[in-house]
Amino acid sequence: MYQAKIMALLFVAGDQGIKEKDLVELLEIDSAALRQNLEELQVKLLTDGDSGIQLVNYNSLYKLVTKNEFSELLTKYFKSGLGTKLSQAALEVLSIIAYRQPITRIEIDEIRGVQSSGSLNTLLMRKMIKEHGKKNVPGHPNLYVVTDEFFDYFGIKSLEDLPKIENFEENSNTGEIDGES
Structure with a gap:
């Protein structure tokens, strides 16, 4: 034992x-x-x-x-990019997708205020997100959603397990985040 x-x-x-x-x-x-x-x-x-x-x-x-x-197998793994941690930018994009899915790259860019295609490519390669159809607007951009790998990576079972966005909004009276003292 x-x-x-x-x-x-x-x-x-x-x-x-x-x-x-x-x-x-x-x-x-x-x-x-x-x-x-x-x-x-x-x-x-x-x-x-x-x-x-x-x-x-x-x-x-x-x-x-x-x-x-x-050693050869592990070298191959790390060269694939699968062994790297997610960057702050990729985590931001991933959280936007999780809370707003299905969502387009343009919509993600508008929320972040910066271009997100690099992070999207990383997340697609890591299979954390996937394309889930096209939005019915001119240009028909791809819609993105999270995958089972997302749930596994964060150890949650469903989107309902994510923290509520309201918990992160600033309290207008104190300037502190709700739930913190």
Whole structure:
């Protein structure tokens, strides 16, 4: 059971890793038992042909990392752009689409006050949004909506789970955002 807990902790810690002394405290286990579990987990992951990760120790800092044999695949992943975080501009465009969908690029540009085609292309490539028909106006521009990847990325099940826009409007009396003190 400790090995599963160790993996869960190291997974959420990501690149930061966790020091041995912190694992001892978090797991409420003595150092010897922790080291034994860490060694067993390290061997288990290294010998498991169906596992793409391994446990490493850098001066009593433990991390889960990918196995070296997957370096070409990971390079391909990062070159694809899929491994990058969304920029502030892309997040702005994505939030506009989520709250106003279906919406055109021109409508997004008008709300933001700047051109948004680069962010739209990024979001389309990341499959966070998709084209959803054409607007029945001259030029018939594409309409955009969010996808299942959007919901997965933000950990929500539906658009109803989004914060209400009213919660972000400034309170005209205090100049503070509603809900903050």
